[in-house]
Amino acid sequence: MYLSSLSELALGSRLKALSDRFYAAADEVYRVSGAGIESRWFPVMRFLWERGPATVTEVAAAIGQTHSAVSQLADRLARAGLLKRRGDPGDGxxxxxxxTDKGCRSLAGLGTTWxxxxxxxxxxxxxxxxxxxxAVQACERALDERPIVERILARHATLKRSKVEIVPFEPRLRxxxxxxxxxxxxxxxxxxxLDEKVLRHPEQAVLAPGGAIFFARLGEVVIGTCALLHEAPGVYELSKMGVDEAFRGLGAGRLLLDAAIAEFHRRGGHTLFLESNSSLKPALHMYERAGFVLQPTIRPGSHYARADVYxxxxxxKSATPGR
Amino acid sequence: MYLSSLSELALGSRLKALSDRFYAAADEVYRVSGAGIESRWFPVMRFLWERGPATVTEVAAAIGQTHSAVSQLADRLARAGLLKRRGDPGDGxxxxxxxTDKGCRSLAGLGTTWxxxxxxxxxxxxxxxxxxxxAVQACERALDERPIVERILARHATLKRSKVEIVPFEPRLRxxxxxxxxxxxxxxxxxxxLDEKVLRHPEQAVLAPGGAIFFARLGEVVIGTCALLHEAPGVYELSKMGVDEAFRGLGAGRLLLDAAIAEFHRRGGHTLFLESNSSLKPALHMYERAGFVLQPTIRPGSHYARADVYxxxxxxKSATPGR
DNA sequence: GGCAATTACGTAAGTGCTAACGTAATGCGG
DNA sequence: CCGCATTACGTTAGCACTTACGTAATTGCC
Structure with a gap:
């Protein structure tokens, strides 16, 4: 499912969807078993059943909704004859x-259903x-104790100040x-x-043969990566450049590229090439600015089916340096 | 919180409430950071941003909502200038x-926010x-694989057939x-x-002095309990009778009472008494039917403040037997 | 090629909730 | 006892989503 790939970003949507599934299931069970009540009525009715008569605000506080919701629901229940409103003699x-008796009887028979x-x-x-x-219980408590909006805004402020950082490969970043x-x-x-082999086993496929891998980090978040593959003595390939779409425009790609080129020089390579695809316009433009020159043909014996750019x-001398 | 005491019965409500909290938090963050989008727009926009143009149904399937919802949201986004609708030339x-470009730009700047x-x-x-x-992920999958309504209805059918069973004390039922x-x-x-002492340490307070405890079970569910306290040689007290309100009317109370009386006889007791409160009408009636006789005074030296019935x-010879 | 079934979508109506507002009753400090 | 703040609640409007329905386009089948 797509939403699960968004993890924390779409928590609201997923919880809502899950909630609706439980409501729908409960409604169907009540309907099939002829209980005569609806799932949305349940918290209010059960509360009144257990605790006896209560005011609108008391009920609302207990079941975690607004007084309006309870008031409106009370109207509907009253219309269905399950509940009675009356003024509090002590407080107008x-x-x-x-x-009502009918309401009590409705609930009394639900023991086995529940x-x-x-x-x-x-x-x-x-x-x-x-x-x-x-988890729900723990999160409810956590949200009460540690307001989430403040945390997010604090993180946001520090993230805006922090810079992208390039770090070498570590196993825990695999x-x-x-x-x-x-x-x-x-x-x-x-x-x-070939992708699968390289991506799953970077130590064997990249590092062991004499290549290198870099990661771009923003704070604690890993936002991009790229690899320098050792193709033959003195010949290196730039590959596996990927930056999280959510972090485009922060210059991470260019920093990764510069790090790979610096590593290529440090190892005394004489040839550095890359293969790509003509549809990746922004990336190709970045490669050109960094000093790569488009070749008229694809690379002979290319490793990849998607490669139509070499x-x-x-x-x-005047190659644009990284910003 | 009251809802948490209902556990599985109010899952829908609690998930909905949690969902709303996350939505509200996201909206506030977007508002404060000037993102110019709303949390409800996020799944659709992010999907289109990642995957490129898509049909209404594709989007709906990806984010787990109906095509109507997507269609209506698309209208609003189009009105805000963030999205464009156009007909598919291949399929009318x-x-x-x-x-739109504006929509892309809105999202492009959200990297740090996300x-x-x-x-x-x-x-x-x-x-x-x-x-x-x-847990959400696992439950989504579980609900897909094992439809919950069928399970509930199956359990309901067997529960309706099954009878209440009385079992003696076990530590795991404490x-x-x-x-x-x-x-x-x-x-x-x-x-x-005194209640607290007895309820927390039943082995020491009830069993060790020569008393007994019984539980009523319906299937796997423990729905009631009662205790026979050894007060003095040959003197026993019936106490701590409690049946889950959701399971009233199944006869569990009477079965517990009969079990306690049988145990009283088995131990050769000569006096069995109980203390209760006059407000518990249905319970008092049950005691009378079982052979208890109301005394004109409260018990001398009663243990409990609430006891106004002895x-x-x-x-x-004709005491009503259990049904 | 014609016709029924299916698909894709938009629209309308309804539901469950919230926020915002108004009002009446209550509490409280002088 | 008066004036003001607070409280409890109902009402209204609005939102996000659903179901139901209608329509147009496409597919499948003989």
């Missing part, structure tokens, strides 16, 4: 909600159901090497077997 | 949604955030002894120190 502002729901949820969700309940590249590969092309590093 | 039914949201969520929720994401009694105690009265077991 308040309106006491109490179940037990069935509890058990059915456990059958279907198994251990995940408990995990979900616990998965990022795969993820960052898999993203654009699957978007524009397909992952070829460039060789041949900087003029 | 379809309408292609594509971000990173901040990811980090801020982690700051605030810590490990719980990951747990929540994983918490139920506390929970079932604490529920009605806090509802109608308060938990007195009954002694004195069955006539």
């Amino acid at each position: 502002r308040r309106s006491l909600l109490a179940l 037990a069935a729901i509890r058990q059915g949820v456990r059958d279907s969700l198994g251990h995940e159901g408990e995990n979900l309940l616990q 998965e990022h090497f795969h993820a960052l590249n898999a993203h654009w590969l699957t978007k524009h092309f397909v992952i070829e077997p 460039m060789i590093y041949a900087p003029k | 039914r379809r309408s292609l949604l594509a971000l 990173a901040a949201i990811r980090q801020g969520v982690r700051d605030s929720l810590g490990h719980e955030g990951e747990n929540l994401l994983q 918490e139920h002894f506390h929970a079932l009694n604490a529920h009605w105690l806090t509802k109608h009265f308060v938990i007195e120190p 009954m002694i077991y004195a069955p006539k």
